[in-house]
Amino acid sequence: MRKTTHFTPLPQAFFARDTLRVARELLGCFVVRRRGSEQLVARIVETEAYHGDEPACHAHANFQRVRRGEAPRGRSAVLFGAPGTAYVYFNYGMYWLFNVVTEPEGTPGAVLVRAVEPVFGIERMRELRPHAQRDRDLGNGPGKLALALDIGPAFNEHALYAPGELFLARGDRAVAAREIVAGPRIGISKARDLPWRFHVRGNEHVSGR
DNA sequence: ACGAGGATGCTCT
DNA sequence: GAGCATCCTCGTG
Numbered sequence: 721m722r723k724t725t726h727f728t729p730l731p732q733a734f735f736a737r738d739t740l741r742v743a744r745e746l747l748g749c750f751v752v753r754r755r756g757s758e759q760l761v762a763r764i765v766e767t768e769a770y771h772g773d774e775p776a777c778h779a780h781a782n783f784q785r786v787r788r789g790e791a792p793r794g795r796s797a798v799l800f801g802a803p804g805t806a807y808v809y810f811n812y813g814m815y816w817l818f819n820v821v822t823e824p825e826g827t828p829g830a831v832l833v834r835a836v837e838p839v840f841g842i843e844r845m846r847e848l849r850p851h852a853q854r855d856r857d858l859g860n861g862p863g864k865l866a867l868a869l870d871i872g873p874a875f876n877e878h879a880l881y882a883p884g885e886l887f888l889a890r891g892d893r894a895v896a897a898r899e900i901v902a903g904p905r906i907g908i909s910k911a912r913d914l915p916w917r918f919h920v921r922g923n924e925h926v927s928g929r
Numbered sequence: 930a931c932g933a934g935g936a937t938g939c940t941c942t
Numbered sequence: 943g944a945g946c947a948t949c950c951t952c953g954t955g
Contacts, residue, residue: 812948813937863948907947
């Protein structure tokens with residue numbers, strides 16, 4: 721367990737790269753959520769990549785439009801914007817899902833944070849997720865971690881590369897390439913064949929089984 | 930253990 | 943009106 725409580729945000733350039741690469745390299749990084757004087761911190765253990773070229777991405781239809789010379793519109797216009805900004809959207813009428821925009825500005829892409837391992841502020845996370853029986857239930861799913869870290873619609877388009885109420889920071893231990901498992905993304909019906917979900921092998925806080 | 934089904938509202942066609 | 947990048951509860955075995 722890390723002892724320090726000071727965290728430095730990942731630079732914007734980290735996110736302005738290939739979405740698959742960012743999705744892999746975010747494993748082991750910290751989500752830092754500052755609420756007044758307290759800090760909630762969690763290690764990312766599962767991600768999914770979404771790129772505008774591919775139909776499961778929310779920005780797919782918009783990307784076609786942009787290529788015809790029209791402007792992007794609606795919810796997914798955020799994905800064309802500055803890398804390292806948050807894309808927080810409402811799903812199934814009940815849950816907020818937390819993504820980070822990737823690729824250079826103008827190219828749509830994002831990484832969905834699917835599971836985290838709590839590091840600091842576990843007591844508060846339990847209050848924010850009263851249904852959790854065990855620590856591993858606090859963040860082992862995208863809807864759950866948004867609740868545990870108090871990430872809601874106010875953070876849509878928030879800059880995650882600057883210190884503030886929500887940002888991402890380098891982790892305390894590197895995740896080796898051989899520890900990363902790639903597989904199909906969860907809960908989608910299109911482009912199911914792409915192995916664009918990544919998680920830390922054997923980690924107890926990963927979603928699903 | 931595992932699977933089915935309900936809750937609930939936004940987005941896009 | 944259909945389809946969701948989900949979670950929880952309640953059956954059954």
